[in-house]
Amino acid sequence: xxxxxxxxxxxxxxxxxxxxxxxxxxxxxxxxxxxxxxxxxxxxxxxxxxxxxxxxxxxxxxxxxxxxxxxxxxxxxxxxxxxxxxxxxxxxxxxxxxxxxxxxxxxxxxxxxxxxxxxxxxxxxxxxxxxxxxxxxxxxxxxxxxxxxxxxxxxxxxxxxxxxxxxxxxxxxxxxxxxxxxxxxxxxxxxxxxxxxxxxxxxxxxxxxxxxxxxxxxxxxxxxxxxxxxxxxxxxxxxxxxxxxxxxxxxxxxxxxxxxxxxxxxxxxxxxxxxxxxxxxxxxxxxxxxxxxxxxxxxxxxxxxxxxxxxxxxxxxxxxxxxxxxxxxxxx
Ligand code: CP
Ligand code: NVA
Numbered sequence: 001x002x003x004x005x006x007x008x009x010x011x012x013x014x015x016x017x018x019x020x021x022x023x024x025x026x027x028x029x030x031x032x033x034x035x036x037x038x039x040x041x042x043x044x045x046x047x048x049x050x051x052x053x054x055x056x057x058x059x060x061x062x063x064x065x066x067x068x069x070x071x072x073x074x075x076x077x078x079x080x081x082x083x084x085x086x087x088x089x090x091x092x093x094x095x096x097x098x099x100x101x102x103x104x105x106x107x108x109x110x111x112x113x114x115x116x117x118x119x120x121x122x123x124x125x126x127x128x129x130x131x132x133x134x135x136x137x138x139x140x141x142x143x144x145x146x147x148x149x150x151x152x153x154x155x156x157x158x159x160x161x162x163x164x165x166x167x168x169x170x171x172x173x174x175x176x177x178x179x180x181x182x183x184x185x186x187x188x189x190x191x192x193x194x195x196x197x198x199x200x201x202x203x204x205x206x207x208x209x210x211x212x213x214x215x216x217x218x219x220x221x222x223x224x225x226x227x228x229x230x231x232x233x234x235x236x237x238x239x240x241x242x243x244x245x246x247x248x249x250x251x252x253x254x255x256x257x258x259x260x261x262x263x264x265x266x267x268x269x270x271x272x273x274x275x276x277x278x279x280x281x282x283x284x285x286x287x288x289x290x291x292x293x294x295x296x297x298x299x300x301x302x303x304x305x306x307x308x309x310x311x312x313x314x315x316x317x318x319x320x321x322x323x324x325x326x327x328x329x330x331x332x
Pocket of ligand 1 (some may be wrong): 083
């Protein structure tokens with residue numbers, strides 16, 4: 001794996017402003033994965049290498065977390081994240097416990113401090129999919145076990161770690177590649193940008209005005225890796241030029257359903273289709289984190305042509321999820 005550059009830093013967010021935490025890159029045991037900034041390039045490299053090993057030897061660590069339980073809290077729907085974590089935890093010998101958010105109602109039925117403190121007495125790690133990024137970070141603050149962000153409104157770190165693995169399977173090495181992300185500047189886009197910074201991958205993000213990624217993420221990515229090219233524009237044709245990988249995600253994320261009709265109109269010029277592909281490299285690969293709304297962010301044609309790699313991308317969530325868990329739990 002040649003996908004993560006040598007690293008000097010890892011990051012954390014405090015009060016909306018993301019700050020660099022000095023000297024934390026050498027620690028072997030990470031606190032959690034609330035966002036990509038929690039890990040260093042070295043951590044990412046180790047996770048990618050473990051992912052490769054787990055994919056090649058799926059049964060090798062079948063008792064790695066024997067007799068340990070992992071809580072999975074979901075405030076939003078999920079196919080890939082939930083099932084790949086549940087299956088992965090079982091394959092490692094552990095017990096997944098999935099809880100729907102309305103059963104525990106973080107912050108309503110009980111405060112996050114009590115939930116984190118109590119869950120930490122029962123389980124070895126907590127995965128949470130929720131709305132507010134702050135809730136993920138607060139849960140980590142009050143938990144003595146690793147908290148893993150299974151998607152928030154701001155980040156989707158498990159997805160993009162797996163995506164960097166998929167890219168590394170296709171392009172060896174992937175240093176210096178260019179990714180074009182076309183569409184909504186959402187959670188996936190923000191995490192992807194940071195993962196590109198950790199992996200020495202150049203990225204061009206094309207989104208409509210008022211739907212671009214938050215400035216704090218571009219600032220952070222630049223601080224993480226001043227050497228990569230980060231381009232933000234409103235013209236997808238510019239982004240896809242010379243890109244090795246084209247990436248898209250839904251125009252309406254979970255929680256934004258009321259805006260779906262409005263968004264369809266705004267985002268139509270950002271569809272990845274044959275016409276847009278004609279402006280890029282002939283051998284460019286198209287990725288999609290799924291679920292896909294074919295005919296919206298990606299045309300049926302393009303999806304069908306790249307479905308094999310997109311389904312492999314989804315498969316890799318399983319292997320990467322296991323590697324993330326082992327890394328966070330300090331097991332190699
Ligand atoms: N890509 C992804 O996270 O899929 P789910 O929402 O189905 O988990
Ligand atoms: N941006 C999408 C990602 C789904 C995996 C959402 O948040 O709904």
